[in-house]
Amino acid sequence: MNRTDFNGNLRAADEGKHVELVGWVANRRNLGSLLFIDLRDYSGIVQLVSSSPDSLPEIKNEYVIGVKGIVRKKEVPNKNLATGEIEVEITELRVINKSMPTPFIIADKSDALEETRLPYRYLDLRRPVLLNNLKTRAKIVKIWHEYLDSKGFIEVETPILNLSSPEGARDYLVPSRVHPGSFYALPQSPQLWKQLLMVGGIERYYQVAKCFRDEDLRADRQPEFTQLDLEVSFMSQDEILSLQEGFLARIFKEIVGYDVQLPLRRMKYWDAMDIYGSDKPDTRYGLTLVDITEIMKKSTFEGFAEAKYIKAIVVPNMASQTSRKNVDEVVAEGKKFKLKGVTALKYLNNTLEGSFTKFLNEEIIAELIKKLNLSDNDLVLFSSSSSRRDIDFGLGAIRTMYAKKLELIKKGTYDLLWVIDFPMFDLVDEEKGIYAAEHHPFTRPRDEDLHLLDTNPEEVLAYAYDIIINGYEAGGGTLRIYDHDTQWKIFKLLGLSDEDVERKFGWFINAFNYGAPPHGGIAFGLDRLAMILVGSDNIKDVEAFPKNLQASDPMSKAPTPVDQDQLDVLNIQVKQES
RNA sequence: GGACCAUUGGUGUAGCGGCCUAACAUGCUUCCCUGUCACGGAAGAGACCACGAGUUCGAAUCUCGUAUGGUCCGCCA
Numbered sequence: 057m058n059r060t061d062f063n064g065n066l067r068a069a070d071e072g073k074h075v076e077l078v079g080w081v082a083n084r085r086n087l088g089s090l091l092f093i094d095l096r097d098y099s100g101i102v103q104l105v106s107s108s109p110d111s112l113p114e115i116k117n118e119y120v121i122g123v124k125g126i127v128r129k130k131e132v133p134n135k136n137l138a139t140g141e142i143e144v145e146i147t148e149l150r151v152i153n154k155s156m157p158t159p160f161i162i163a164d165k166s167d168a169l170e171e172t173r174l175p176y177r178y179l180d181l182r183r184p185v186l187l188n189n190l191k192t193r194a195k196i197v198k199i200w201h202e203y204l205d206s207k208g209f210i211e212v213e214t215p216i217l218n219l220s221s222p223e224g225a226r227d228y229l230v231p232s233r234v235h236p237g238s239f240y241a242l243p244q245s246p247q248l249w250k251q252l253l254m255v256g257g258i259e260r261y262y263q264v265a266k267c268f269r270d271e272d273l274r275a276d277r278q279p280e281f282t283q284l285d286l287e288v289s290f291m292s293q294d295e296i297l298s299l300q301e302g303f304l305a306r307i308f309k310e311i312v313g314y315d316v317q318l319p320l321r322r323m324k325y326w327d328a329m330d331i332y333g334s335d336k337p338d339t340r341y342g343l344t345l346v347d348i349t350e351i352m353k354k355s356t357f358e359g360f361a362e363a364k365y366i367k368a369i370v371v372p373n374m375a376s377q378t379s380r381k382n383v384d385e386v387v388a389e390g391k392k393f394k395l396k397g398v399t400a401l402k403y404l405n406n407t408l409e410g411s412f413t414k415f416l417n418e419e420i421i422a423e424l425i426k427k428l429n430l431s432d433n434d435l436v437l438f439s440s441s442s443s444r445r446d447i448d449f450g451l452g453a454i455r456t457m458y459a460k461k462l463e464l465i466k467k468g469t470y471d472l473l474w475v476i477d478f479p480m481f482d483l484v485d486e487e488k489g490i491y492a493a494e495h496h497p498f499t500r501p502r503d504e505d506l507h508l509l510d511t512n513p514e515e516v517l518a519y520a521y522d523i524i525i526n527g528y529e530a531g532g533g534t535l536r537i538y539d540h541d542t543q544w545k546i547f548k549l550l551g552l553s554d555e556d557v558e559r560k561f562g563w564f565i566n567a568f569n570y571g572a573p574p575h576g577g578i579a580f581g582l583d584r585l586a587m588i589l590v591g592s593d594n595i596k597d598v599e600a601f602p603k604n605l606q607a608s609d610p611m612s613k614a615p616t617p618v619d620q621d622q623l624d625v626l627n628i629q630v631k632q633e634s
Numbered sequence: 635g636g637a638c639c640a641u642u643g644g645u646g647u648a649g650c651g652g653c654c655u656a657a658c659a660u661g662c663u664u665c666c667c668u669g670u671c672a673c674g675g676a677a678g679a680g681a682c683c684a685c686g687a688g689u690u691c692g693a694a695u696c697u698c699g700u701a702u703g704g705u706c707c708g709c710c711a
Contacts, residue, residue, distance in 0.1 A: 083672090085670045085671065085673050086673090087667055087668055087674085092671065094671075107668070130669090131669080132670095134670095134671050136671080137671075143671095157661070157662060159644060160644080160646090160661090161645070163672090166646090167645070167660085169646080169703085169704085170703085171703050221711095225710055226709085271710045272635095272708085274706080277710070388638090392706070393707080394707095492711065493711050496711045497711065550711085604704090605703075605704065
């Protein structure tokens with residue numbers, strides 16, 4: 057069989073053409089002495105027809121077959137198929153390989169659960185939707201290459217076997233045979249290498265970088281994933297952002313036909329938190345957070361004594377249809393984010409209703425109505441906390457919950473923005489004064505905030521930026537510290553001892569003593585970009601062979617115990633479970 | 635480490651104390667059908683209702699435990 061065409065490419069213009077096709081039997085419709093076969097290959101599906109099915113060998117679904125035939129125009133086209141105007145009249149058909157009945161139906165509309173599909177991922181991949189997802193993913197990577205090549209960037213591969221530095225995510229470790237008892241770590245990101253490339257004068261580096269993090273999984277998080285990684289010297293933050301906007305505009309235009317308005321909006325971290333209760337806000341819908349601390353402090357409610365922050369969100373037109381059970385759901389969502397309680401008030405017939413109103417006098421109620429700009433049938437949800445972070449994240453989660461519940465987000469719409477001006481640090485232990493890096497410890501503090509490093513580290517903002525798309529953190533980056541002493545100081549603030557810094561990062565920051573250029577970069581999560589562009593909310597839909605939530609591969613069953621021989625060579629002893 | 639939800643023929647679901655000798659759809663097998671494209675029609679096979687204890691006269695159904703899976707919190711510098 058000499059394939060002449062791909063099935064999905066045949067059109068009316070091919071009428072009369074003698075073709076040889078191969079592919080999988082997607083479906084058969086047998087009308088007695090007339091047989092239709094949907095033949096699928098990676099380009100699509102074309103209908104085959106035979107008026108003498110008895111002369112053909114036995115054909116079942118998912119058989120691999122080859123056919124010779126003639127393209128014929130159909131009298132009644134099938135509008136659901138790209139090849140719907142034509143069909144191929146079979147003159148010869150050969151079974152190339154048989155198939156057992158598949159454990160689930162191979163079609164986009166397959167209703168099989170992920171649990172059923174993953175052990176047969178190779179069958180799942182035959183579903184056109186999954187194939188298209190992988191095509192989209194490949195297209196993003198192709199544009200990434202083209203775009204950065206056109207800007208003079210060069211691709212450099214960085215090591216997979218690295219020094220372990222368990223700050224941040226947990227490392228995947230790889231035992232060394234040559235050095236018994238010693239371990240490499242798989243890269244969580246190429247961070248240090250790309251910075252050293254800058255010191256090495258490469259100036260413009262990029263990579264499609266596989267990264268590994270041994271942390272628990274989520275619908276949008278896999279233990280191994282791919283970053284579109286980039287680092288550049290002598291560019292300002294604005295230059296880096298606008299460089300990347302060019303890339304984003306291209307992938308959105310070429311893949312989903314969406315014109316991204318440039319430059320993208322830039323939202324300050326604290327504004328995002330205050331208004332949307334998130335550092336990765338989806339701004340396609342409202343339900344914004346409103347600060348009502350001043351007003352509520354005047355209430356007689358004793359529970360507000362320790363509350364530093366009291367904020368509310370208004371859900372329009374939901375008051376009358378909100379039940380006690382609905383409110384309980386909201387309270388439960390708030391609890392996940394450490395909110396002790398969330399209270400509901402209903403604005404009905406120009407009256408604010410709810411048991412909480414007993415703590416409010418008329419003046420306060422009037423102020424609330426004005427501040428929240430209430431309309432009839434509005435539902436008000438509010439909470440209080442002594443922590444700015446808790447109140448924002450808590451109400452932010454409730455905001456997201458209502459957006460999903462009320463289906464406020466239109467499919468196929470996009471929302472891109474930068475969140476900038478992140479704080480350098482997050483105070484994790486107030487008593488001991490221990491800070492954690494909000495982005496990572498190589499992030500450069502803003503010049504105008506440097507003087508606060510010694511006195512008020514929590515107020516220091518950084519040259520850090522995240523690209524937020526539809527409420528997902530699709531990428532992020534920073535300008536980096538390129539000065540030895542500043543980097544040392546940051547490590548100390550993060551609670552590392554001199555010895556720690558020297559041992560873990562000495563080899564790295566020593567490079568800054570030899571003329572390190574100002575530099576910065578960014579990394580996009582390829583998986584998340586692909587996920588957003590194909591309109592999925594599950595990262596498994598855009599990876600060929602994903603792991604399940606237990607971080608195992610349901611098909612190969614990895615990870616598994618290994619033979620004692622293998623362990624002996626590595627000088628490893630596995631602890632017996634007690 | 636924690637919370638919640640789910641587990642019923644190959645697949646996806648319904649049934650939620652007795653009408654269950656478990657229903658529906660689809661897939662599979664056999665037969666009929668020359669214009670289907672989610673083809674249609676007829677017949678048939680296929681399930682110890684995840685596992686283990688318990689409650690009850692009686693359990694797919696209620697309770698507890700275990701396992702598996704999913705979603706989330708923690709975690710992801």
